[in-house]
Amino acid sequence: MSWTLSPADVFSASPVVPVMVVEDAADAVPLAKALAAGGITVFEVTLRSAAALDAISAIARELPEALVGAGTVLNVAQYDAAVAAGAKFVITPGFTPALLKHAKAGPVPLMPGIATPSEAMQALELGYTHLKFFPAEINGGAKALKALAGPLPQLRFCPTGGVSAANARDYLAVKSVMTVGGSWMLPAERVAAKDWDGITRLAADAVAAVKG
Template sequence: MLTMDQVLQRARPVLPVLVIEDVGLAVDLALALKAGGIEVLEVTLRTPGALDALQAIRQAVPDLLVGAGTVIHAEQFSEARDAGAQFAVSPGCTERLAAAADDSGLPYLPAVMTPSEVLLALEYGYRSLKLFPANGATSVKMLKSFKGPFTGIRFCPTGGITPDNLLSFLRLPNVACVGGTWIAPENLVKARAWDQITQLAAEARDIVSTLERRP
């Protein structure tokens, strides 16, 4: 059975966070990201056609891992699962969401921001967490401070990640990957600028491969 830790390992360095307005563009977007080396996608449930877009990607590009993001209602877990989602991500962590995630059987990445929220997520059994929002240098310092008391916890910082601060996060030993919207910005998706999206994805992977080749 797929675990959230395995999802994040495969997603490294970047888990694209996608807001898909036009379902008809979903598959081409996924293929553009795949061409840039991306293996895992998060389709946010912020648009009316999000579940249809997720389903279309799963059917057309079955070797990608595709999850549902911005899950804020308990019923969305089963809806996402039925659409083909392979994991779920939310911008927070509550008892009701944790119970719904467990019932759905989906690997779940809840978000935290404070030590108390990390402790709550740990009580529910989660050891892979989303840090949201990730506010640049402040969040880098926070993750460094989390390393001591929260041994073995892996984070995916999201919300504020850019090519300029990407490495600051990925250098941290407790960061598995980062989530980002910059790889597939709305203007490029609407323009069907698939080559540019592929290039953005490839550039992110190249940055990290340089880092990981260092002794």
């Protein structure tokens, strides 16, 4: 393994990771700066838009002290493209053995998504201990993660999917959960309106909510 940044470093960098869908690359840096002003400096830019890779490059260039990563990575080609764009980590909604084996030899850490104990065991067999639990709420939420911790105590999780200000602390109360992912601090209408001050306030509220 040649990772210089560990999955634990990523998961411990912030109690909440914003899941960012950037439709316009010009919004990437102002959006990231707005989140940073609210106390969030770890960003997951999902590869769900044509602007995603350009957004990652812009954030990596303009906010070098932040951790910007790529989400919704589905295959080896997307992993390589995200790394080339400047992503410092990669998160996936699920995994294939080919992708996990490729990332093991890659330069940045990958945190694979799992939804079942069998998937968690497969990821662990391939050497992955820091996982995304997705979609979290549909798959049993915090109670499911607490149950998984019994037979698989060595695993650590970032639950994403249905996580909100209302339940984030429930997840973080589970010993195996290091951080949570969500988009509640990034409502689409505020991004579209370029309401960066409003997003800063929502980011600060999100940090306060998860820290209690």
